[in-house]
Amino acid sequence: MPSPIPVERFLPRDLSPSIDLRPCSSPLELSHRKLPGGLPACSGRRRLLPPRLAWCSIDWEQVLLLEPLGSGGFGSVYRATYRGETVALKKVKRSTKNSLASRQSFWAELNAARLRHPHVVRVVAASASCPGDPGCPGTIIMEYTGTGTLHQRIYGRSPPLGAEICMRYARHVADGLRFLHRDGVVHLDLKPANVLLAPGDLCKIGDFGCSQRLREGDEAAGGEPCCTQLRHVGGTYTHRAPELLKGEPVTAKADIYSFAITLWQMVSRELPYTGDRQCVLYAVVAYDLRPEMGPLFSHTEEGRAARTIVQSCWAARPQERPNAEQLLERLEQECAMCTGGPPSCSPESNAPPPLGTGL
Known part of the structure; x- marks a missing residue:
């Protein structure tokens, strides 16, 4: 009997069942030349958000990393401050196996931009780059809700x-x-x-x-x-x-x-x-x-x-x-x-x- 699931629907092994966030494997890689907020200065050409998202572009001088919180399939999350407010900063991971999936993950995160609801995590700011990591598909700053899930x-x-x-x-x-x-x-x-x-x-x-x-x-x-x-x-x-x-x-x-x-x-x-x-x-x-x-x-x-x-x-x-x-x-x-x-x-x-x- 033929399979009811197309062959391409079988999921790769790195997509796990409903486990909790794993411990963060490593912090952001910081270079010697840093901005006042604690992040390294950007090198090379910066990738910009499209005009419709310009309102949420990250002001990197206002970012201060505090500590790693956890790691998921496509990103690592850190507690940080942004413009004096405690936030969660998510750095989308570079995927050597599937770089397209990494980029898709970043842009999919922005589907929640501009949305405001008591039961949806609020996007504060975003960038299509990350200082000190030119290969990073993007960075998202979100409201900090604590560490509980x-x-x-x-x-x-x-x-x-x-x-x-x-x-x-x-x-x-x-x-x-x-x-x-x-x-x-x-x-x-x-x-x-x-x-x-x-x-x-x-x-x-x-x-x-x-x-x-x-x-x-x-x-x-x-x-x-x-x-x-x-x-x-x-x-x-x-x-x-x-x-x-x-x-x-x-x-x-x-x-x-x-x-x-x-x-x-x-x-x-x-x-x-x-x-x-x-x-x-x-x-x-x-x-x-x-x-x-x-x-x-x-x-x-x-x-x-x-x-x-x-x-x-x-x-x-x-x-x-x-x-x-x-x-x-x-x-x-x-x-x-x-x-x-x-x-x-x-x-x-x-x-x-x-x-x-x-x-």
Whole structure:
């Protein structure tokens, strides 16, 4: 029987399942000639952002590196100050194996530029270069939310989330997705490690290195706006929607599938799959494999509340999944049941935020 997954859809080995950020391997390479802010002076020709992004160009003299925070697939993150404000600075890695993917990761990060929402990490500034590293595809400065992630909260030594916190966190993520999808941005790598925990116990969606912007006028089979240009592989295979594994066009429903796996993790505190990666990919597409709904989804309040939401969000066909608006409405109802109050788990985001502007 032919494989339901095109050969080019099999992901390279360096794309790992939902693990947390690894320790940063090395700091920025600093030269002897430095700017006042602590970074080396630029040498050679500087690559500039296009005019539409000139508003967020980095003033390097205002950058002061403090300490490394972590490392991911395409970048290293540092705590820094910028214009007196504590920020997170992400230096996109040079990839000797796939330089195009490195550049795509940088430009994808800028899909979140100009977007302002309580549950989306804010881009402060960006540059298509980095002092002292002429081969770096780019640098992003983002708001600093601390060092905690939802992944650490789920799998750390803290007690289980419980029904109220689980539904509140889920609502934060869904609220962020609703905002992104309204603006035509699909994240495409939603997982606990990419959900940051900010002061006030707020969840913020970060790491837009795999994101894409939907194009107006393009529609998938179910009438959903889509992007037909996705031809590279990326993201995390454990959270990747089956239609993307088959090479079909991207729609916002791919994020809804990833949300389902993430919510499943909040309840189960387990990793989605074990076993050989390619066998998992095949089974997800050909046999509708999903993570097991264990006893927690029947015997705990949060599990019972999440069960039907998870099952509807990871439906095999995108058309059968709710959109972010419908998902948020359902979560509002569950939040109200958990708290016994009005359907609001996140008072700070009740007022509609200003819609972001496209790039």
